[in-house]
Each structure stands twice: as C-alpha cells, then as structure tokens.
Amino acid sequence: MRFLMRGLVGLALMAIMIGFAGFGGYRLYTAMTAEETAQRRPARERSYSVNVAELTSQTVAPVTTAYGQVESWRTLELRASSEGRLVEVASKFRDGAAVAKGELLLRIDPANAEFQVLDAEAALADAEAQKAEAAEAIVGAEQELEAARRQLDLRKQALERQQQLRDKGYSTAVQVETEELAVASLEQSLSNRLQSVITARKRIERMDLTVKRARLALDDARRTLEEVTLTAPFTGYLSEVNATLGRRVSSSETLALLIDPAALEVRFSLSTDEFSRLLDTSGSLVKAPVTAVLQLGGRSIEVPGAIDRAAAVVSEGEAGRTLFATLDLEPGTVLRPGDFVKVNVLEPELTRVAKVPSAALTEDGRMLIVGEGDRIEEIKATILRRMGNEVIVANVPFGADYVRERLPQLGTGLKVTPRRNTGGQDDPQLDEPATAQALEAGEARLSGDLVALEPERRAALIDQLNRSDMPENRKARLLALLNKPMVPKELIERLEHGGGNSG
Incomplete structure (x- = not known):
C-alpha cells in the first residue's frame, strides 16, 4: 500500500514537471514567432x-509702441501786480483746483495802487498846466516879435530919410550914423524876440511829451489798481499755489501756476529706424495718428492724437529723435502734465x-x-x-x-x-496645442534623466500647466509627474520652452 502511494505521488510530480516544460516551450515559440512577425512587418512612420x-x-x-510724458504748452505764472497785503483769497485758490475764465482768485490791498493813481493824476494835471502856460507864453513872444518888426521897419524908413537929407545937404553924417545904430539895435532885438518864439514853441513840444508820459504813467497806475484783483485769464487748473490771506507779497512775485488742460501734448522718443518709417519720400515728417494710453491701475485711458513736430535739436548722447504729438482732449480729461503714458504710433500701411x-x-x-x-x-x-x-x-x-x-x-x-x-x-488661442500631444506622446520616454526641482520652479511650472488649454486628463498626468520628488528633465525643458502654453 505504501509502495502504491509513493508511485502515485511520483507520477503526479512527473506530470507537473512535463506540464511546466510544455508551457515554457509554448511561450518560447510564441516569442520567437512574434519577433519574426515584427521584423517582417514594415515600421509605421x-x-x-x-x-x-x-x-x-x-x-x-504697423503700430510702433513708445513711451513718453505729457506736457503742457500753455502754462501761465500768476504774479502779483504790486506790493501789498492779500486782503481776499478765493476758497478754491489751492493746488489742483479747477477755475473758470474770469473767476476771482485773490485781491491785494489797493492802498498803494490808489496812491500811485492819485500821484499820476497830479503829475498829469501839472504837465497839462505847464503846457497851457507854454502855449500862452508863445502868444506873448509872437506879439513882441511882431512889435519889434514894426519898430525895425520904422527905423529903416527914418534911416532912408536921413540919407536922402544928407544927400541934399540938409542932414549931417552924425544924424545918419545915429539912425544906423538904432536900426542895428532893433535888428538885434528882433533876433532875440525870434529866438524867444522858437524857444516857446520847443517848450510846447517838450510839454506835449511830458503830458504823454504823464498819461502813460496814469494808465499804468490805473492798470495796476485793476490788477490788484487777480482773475483767471483762461479756464484751467492751479498748481504750486503760494498765497494765504494776510500774507504780504512783493511786486512780480509768483503766486501760482495756471495750466490749461486743453493744451496738452505728449513728448516721446523713437529710435532712428522707427523715426525713418515716419518720413515721406521728400523726407518730411508724416502727421501719423497716435494713441496715448494712460494706465490707471486696472483701467486704461486712451486719448487719440497726431504727431505734430520733431524736436529742434538732438541732445548730446541721445539716440534717435524726440517727437511731440498733439492730443484730442475732451473736457474733464484725467491727463495731467507729467503723466507717463504709452504711445502707439500708427505707421503708413x-x-x-x-x-x-x-x-x-x-x-x-x-x-x-x-x-x-x-x-x-x-x-x-x-x-x-x-x-x-x-x-x-x-x-x-x-x-x-x-x-x-x-x-x-x-x-x-x-x-x-x-x-x-x-x-x-x-x-x-488654439483649439488644442500641438505641444500637449507631443508631451503626451513622450510621456513613456520621460523616465530618463530625473532632476530635483526647487519649490519656486516647481510652483511656476505647475501654474503654467494649470493655465494651459490641454485636456484635463493629460494635464492630470503631467501634474502627477511634476508633483513627484524627482521630475523628468525632458518634461521640464518642454514646459519651459512653451510646451504647456495655449498659444
């Protein structure tokens, strides 16, 4: 019985060994057959x-992009017309305040200006009185001149009679000489009277000039009196205000700047190549359209305009050209002198x-x-x-x-x-980036060189991949690779060369 059991166990073990040997031979045959089949099958490109x-x-x-600064070509200095104390200051006379044309800004104490007006009026009255006196003096001088001429005529007639009497023997030479001396004396007196008339006439001319100067001084004094009340000559914004109630100001002192918001332009620079594109066949500057873009946080303010002129000189060390563009501004524009703006220049087609x-x-x-x-x-x-x-x-x-x-x-x-x-x-934006397919096709080969990523670099790559437009299943597989301690080097290079971007 024991011998029979041992024989059955031996037969079972032999059957198992024969089965394993047959299975191994079958696998070997299958592998060899598959390799030959693969070698005979043409490779697919x-x-x-x-x-x-x-x-x-x-x-x-084309659009050329440049950067420039807003400037104002109409800025007025508000100055004090005369020395005095500020007796009235408008409530809006402050930096940044908007004022309208003709609006009262401040008033200087008019006492000094009124005194100057009174003094100029007195000087004018004195000059006019002296002119009237000179006019009366010339009348008297002319009358004396006419009397001297009549006396000279009479003396000449008397001299002629004495000469005739002397020729007839009724008069002596002494009497003739006496008459001749009288005529000479009257001629000298006539010359003096004539000089007096000339002097009187010249005095009138001088007094005319004196009266004109006095009238100009009076007009200037009256204008100064009017200017003690300072008003806005045009609508604009105030800047650099330097005036307070009760403060004493000196003549011609600058109290503020008035900037016209409608007179703004942008100054920007272009390279030599960019500038050459804006020249016509004759070498003249083209009045190309421009758009000034002011960035205010998340909002962009665009203002249209056109190139107006180029700078008269090229500064030392400057490359290219400096241009000025006028802006088509609307009332209430937010642009201010000093704003840094982007300038888009529309080139010829x-x-x-x-x-x-x-x-x-x-x-x-x-x-x-x-x-x-x-x-x-x-x-x-x-x-x-x-x-x-x-x-x-x-x-x-x-x-x-x-x-x-x-x-x-x-x-x-x-x-x-x-x-x-x-x-x-x-x-x-593309429907689906080709690079995503390239990455997917290469996933099986991304197990070559592995590198360790710094946290910042890993976060940047993950963020880039999350913002891409590739399908979610591909994105999930690549994110899994990026989150591993060691990341394939080829994956990193492809992502950093734009492999995960949508465009």
Missing part, C-alpha cells in the same frame, strides 16, 4: 500633430505682407510650412515689424499653410498632421 494657418496677403498698418505669431519663426526669419504629402519645409521670410506677439513678414508663399508654433522636435522632412484653427489666423 510617426506623425506629429501641428496647428497650422494659411499665409494670407494683407495690407497692414504695408501691402502684400502677412501677419504671423512670433512663435512661428526664429529670430532670423526661418519658419516652417506644410508642403506636399504633409511634410515640413523650411523657408526664410523677411521680417518687417515685430509688434508684441505678432510679426509682419514679407517674401513668403501666400496661400501655403505654416506651422503656428515652431517646436524643438519639428524639422524639415517630418510628416505632420495639420490642424487648422477655426478661430482664424490671428486668433491667439
């Missing part, structure tokens, strides 16, 4: 999914150009297009302008599809699966 758009010929007006994302080409203008058989070809485009995340290019094959995002794994000759964005060529 890998295809990358890429986002593409069509190169469309456009007419584009460019024809037969294309607008592509900056990620579609390299710095030297090389970009990828989809050729025959959905294979990638590389072309060299002429870069005309860079505007933020967009580039204006020329000398490109219009109508061809280009790759919107040039990824490191893409190269000439590779086969791709084009995916066209339904939102249009200029839509910055």
Whole structure:
C-alpha cells in the first residue's frame, strides 16, 4: 500500500514537471514567432500633430509702441501786480483746483495802487498846466516879435530919410550914423524876440511829451489798481499755489501756476529706424495718428492724437529723435502734465505682407510650412515689424499653410498632421496645442534623466500647466509627474520652452 502511494505521488510530480516544460516551450515559440512577425512587418512612420494657418496677403498698418510724458504748452505764472497785503483769497485758490475764465482768485490791498493813481493824476494835471502856460507864453513872444518888426521897419524908413537929407545937404553924417545904430539895435532885438518864439514853441513840444508820459504813467497806475484783483485769464487748473490771506507779497512775485488742460501734448522718443518709417519720400515728417494710453491701475485711458513736430535739436548722447504729438482732449480729461503714458504710433500701411505669431519663426526669419504629402519645409521670410506677439513678414508663399508654433522636435522632412484653427489666423488661442500631444506622446520616454526641482520652479511650472488649454486628463498626468520628488528633465525643458502654453 505504501509502495502504491509513493508511485502515485511520483507520477503526479512527473506530470507537473512535463506540464511546466510544455508551457515554457509554448511561450518560447510564441516569442520567437512574434519577433519574426515584427521584423517582417514594415515600421509605421510617426506623425506629429501641428496647428497650422494659411499665409494670407494683407495690407497692414504697423503700430510702433513708445513711451513718453505729457506736457503742457500753455502754462501761465500768476504774479502779483504790486506790493501789498492779500486782503481776499478765493476758497478754491489751492493746488489742483479747477477755475473758470474770469473767476476771482485773490485781491491785494489797493492802498498803494490808489496812491500811485492819485500821484499820476497830479503829475498829469501839472504837465497839462505847464503846457497851457507854454502855449500862452508863445502868444506873448509872437506879439513882441511882431512889435519889434514894426519898430525895425520904422527905423529903416527914418534911416532912408536921413540919407536922402544928407544927400541934399540938409542932414549931417552924425544924424545918419545915429539912425544906423538904432536900426542895428532893433535888428538885434528882433533876433532875440525870434529866438524867444522858437524857444516857446520847443517848450510846447517838450510839454506835449511830458503830458504823454504823464498819461502813460496814469494808465499804468490805473492798470495796476485793476490788477490788484487777480482773475483767471483762461479756464484751467492751479498748481504750486503760494498765497494765504494776510500774507504780504512783493511786486512780480509768483503766486501760482495756471495750466490749461486743453493744451496738452505728449513728448516721446523713437529710435532712428522707427523715426525713418515716419518720413515721406521728400523726407518730411508724416502727421501719423497716435494713441496715448494712460494706465490707471486696472483701467486704461486712451486719448487719440497726431504727431505734430520733431524736436529742434538732438541732445548730446541721445539716440534717435524726440517727437511731440498733439492730443484730442475732451473736457474733464484725467491727463495731467507729467503723466507717463504709452504711445502707439500708427505707421503708413504695408501691402502684400502677412501677419504671423512670433512663435512661428526664429529670430532670423526661418519658419516652417506644410508642403506636399504633409511634410515640413523650411523657408526664410523677411521680417518687417515685430509688434508684441505678432510679426509682419514679407517674401513668403501666400496661400501655403505654416506651422503656428515652431517646436524643438519639428524639422524639415517630418510628416505632420495639420490642424487648422477655426478661430482664424490671428486668433491667439488654439483649439488644442500641438505641444500637449507631443508631451503626451513622450510621456513613456520621460523616465530618463530625473532632476530635483526647487519649490519656486516647481510652483511656476505647475501654474503654467494649470493655465494651459490641454485636456484635463493629460494635464492630470503631467501634474502627477511634476508633483513627484524627482521630475523628468525632458518634461521640464518642454514646459519651459512653451510646451504647456495655449498659444
């Protein structure tokens, strides 16, 4: 019985050993057969999914961005007209207050100005009295001159009679000489009277000038009296106010600045290349439209305008040109002199150009297009302008599809699966980034080099991935890899090169 039991156990063990040996032979045969089958089966070429758009010929007006400062070309210094004490100050005479044209601002004690008016009136009255006196004096001088002329005529007649009597022998030479001396004396007196008349007339001319000066002094004194009441000459805002009630001010002292809010312009600088684009064929500056953008927290204030002129000189060490643009301001504008604004200058239009994302080409203008058989070809485009995340290019094959995002794994000759964005060529958001598919396809190979991430760098990559538009299942798998202590180096490089961005 014991011998029978041992024989059955031995047969069972032998059967088990034969079964394992058969199973092992079957697995070996299957593996060898699968390897031969795989070697005979042709390898399938890998295809990358890429986002593409069509190169469309456009007419584009490029926009040059510069930064400048708002200035006022109409700023008036409000000065005291005369020395005195401030006896009245308007309640709104403060920094930043808005005043209307003709509005009372302050008043200076008029005592000094009134005294000057009275003094000028007295000087004018004295000058007019002296002028009247000179006019009367000339009348007397002319009468004396006329009497002297009549006396001279009579003496000349008497001299002629004496000469005739002497010739007839009835008069002596002594009598003739006496008459001649009398005539000479009257001629001297006549000359003196004539000089008196001339002097009297010149005095009247001098008194005319004196009266005019006295009247000008009186007008100036009256104007000073009127200016002790200071009013706003135009509507504007007050700045640098320096006046308080009861304070004594001196003549011509600056009390405030009045700034016209409607007379603002923006001063900004452009490089030499940017400035050259704003010149016409004759070399004259084009009055290109501009938009001044003032950033106030989360709100942007845009004010239109146009280039007005260029600075007269180029400062030492300055590169480019300084330009001034007038602004089309509305009443109540928030712009103030000194505001730092962004200036968008609309350049002349460019024809037969294309607008592509900056990620579609390299710095030297090389970009990828989809050729025959959905294979990638590389072309060299002429870069005309860079505007933020967009580039204006020329000398490109219009109508061809280009790759919107040039990824490191893409190269000439590779086969791709084009995916066209339904939102249009200029839509910055893609339906689903091709880079997300590249990352998913490479997940199986992301177990190569592993590196440890710093907390800040890990947080930045996670935030970048969370803000991407890739599907949630892919995002979850990549987030799981990023949260591990050791992260694949290839994943980090792809994310930092834009692999997790949506555009």
